[in-house]
Amino acid sequence: MKNPISNLQKVFESRIRLGIMSALMVNDFLDFNALKELLELTDGNLASHLKGLEQQEIIVVSKQFIERKPSTTYKATESGKELFRQHLNALEELINRN
Amino acid sequence: MKTKNKDPKEDLLAIRNMMERSSKFLSLSGLSGVFAGFCALAGAAVAYFLILDSGQIQFDNYLLSLGNTSASTVRFYLAIDAVAVLIVATLGAFYFSIRKSRKANQPFWTNPTRNLFGHLLIPFVTGGIFAFILVSGNNIQLVAPVTLIFYGLSLVNAGKFTFGEIHYLGLTEIVLGIFAAIFINHGLLFWTLGFGVMHIVYGIVMYYRYER
Numbered sequence: 001m002k003n004p005i006s007n008l009q010k011v012f013e014s015r016i017r018l019g020i021m022s023a024l025m026v027n028d029f030l031d032f033n034a035l036k037e038l039l040e041l042t043d044g045n046l047a048s049h050l051k052g053l054e055q056q057e058i059i060v061v062s063k064q065f066i067e068r069k070p071s072t073t074y075k076a077t078e079s080g081k082e083l084f085r086q087h088l089n090a091l092e093e094l095i096n097r098n
Numbered sequence: 099m100k101t102k103n104k105d106p107k108e109d110l111l112a113i114r115n116m117m118e119r120s121s122k123f124l125s126l127s128g129l130s131g132v133f134a135g136f137c138a139l140a141g142a143a144v145a146y147f148l149i150l151d152s153g154q155i156q157f158d159n160y161l162l163s164l165g166n167t168s169a170s171t172v173r174f175y176l177a178i179d180a181v182a183v184l185i186v187a188t189l190g191a192f193y194f195s196i197r198k199s200r201k202a203n204q205p206f207w208t209n210p211t212r213n214l215f216g217h218l219l220i221p222f223v224t225g226g227i228f229a230f231i232l233v234s235g236n237n238i239q240l241v242a243p244v245t246l247i248f249y250g251l252s253l254v255n256a257g258k259f260t261f262g263e264i265h266y267l268g269l270t271e272i273v274l275g276i277f278a279a280i281f282i283n284h285g286l287l288f289w290t291l292g293f294g295v296m297h298i299v300y301g302i303v304m305y306y307r308y309e310r
Contacts, residue, residue, distance in 0.1 A: 015109075015112060018109060018112060018113060018116075019112065019113075019116045022112070022113040022114075022116035022117050022120070023116050023117070023119075023120035023121075025117060026117045026120060026121040027120055027121055027209065030120070030209065034120075034208065034209050037205055037208065038116065038119060038120050088110075088113070091106040091109055091110055092106075092110070094106040095106050095107055095110070
């Protein structure tokens with residue numbers, strides 16, 4: 001039988017990235033401030049994690065202006081969601097084994 | 099917040115917690131419901147004892163039997179009564195929910211809060227306008243079923259953005275609204291059950307489940 005650990009995604013090892021992705025699984029999109037409030041992080045810290053997720057194409061970023069104010073929103077990609085589901089299944093299997 | 103973690107159970111717990119917190123309005127307090135229920139009971143008592151003359155005559159027949167001028171006076175007082183109940187109950191709902199979010203050190207106005215209000219207000223305002231049209235016309239006997247049904251639909255629509263009980267409270271209001279339409283002479287009774295008693299019952303259940 002395949003070792004479930006092989007399905008654990010390295011990118012979700014960090015609790016912060018796990019948190020970002022959990023929030024984006026149940027919301028179509030979220031803006032920077034909403035994520036900041038949810039995760040209780042500093043701007044810099046959150047930005048660096050978002051950058052990491054963006055580089056691995058787990059999330060996409062879109063910038064637009066809402067009432068002349070810049071707004072950055074984040075959305076999970078389909079492949080990102082699939083990776084997250086694999087990660088979840090692997091976590092579940094680990095629990096069932098122990 | 100820990101950055102790395104090896105316990106899968108804790109990871110799953112964190113995921114679940116974040117999913118709930120980011121998609122649901124968890125500041126809704128059961129006390130809001132209890133307070134709204136008592137407002138409705140008070141409003142119903144005013145309607146029954148002061149405006150409708152202790153229900154000596156069954157209320158919609160009574161209204162229909164009145165001459166034009168006194169009927170519009172009664173309608174006017176009933177509408178004022180209902181609007182007063184709505185305003186006081188809403189203020190109370192905000193007060194208890196904001197208090198709950200402060201206690202939990204959580205922001206009140208978040209994405210789920212906006213979603214909740216958006217989904218609540220569309221059927222709610224529609225029902226309010228419709229009820230107002232019924233009151234201004236000669237169809238006041240339909241106001242109790244219409245307000246119950248539209249309020250129930252609002253709660254069902256908004257229920258997915260907060261605790262599951264709200265969905266069932268919505269279904270209960272819809273069923274009571276349909277009964278109020280069948281037993282049209284007892285509109286005030288069903289209205290009191292739906293807006294008074296059910297708010298108190300569900301409010302107490304939610305308070306004991308989530309706030310103690």
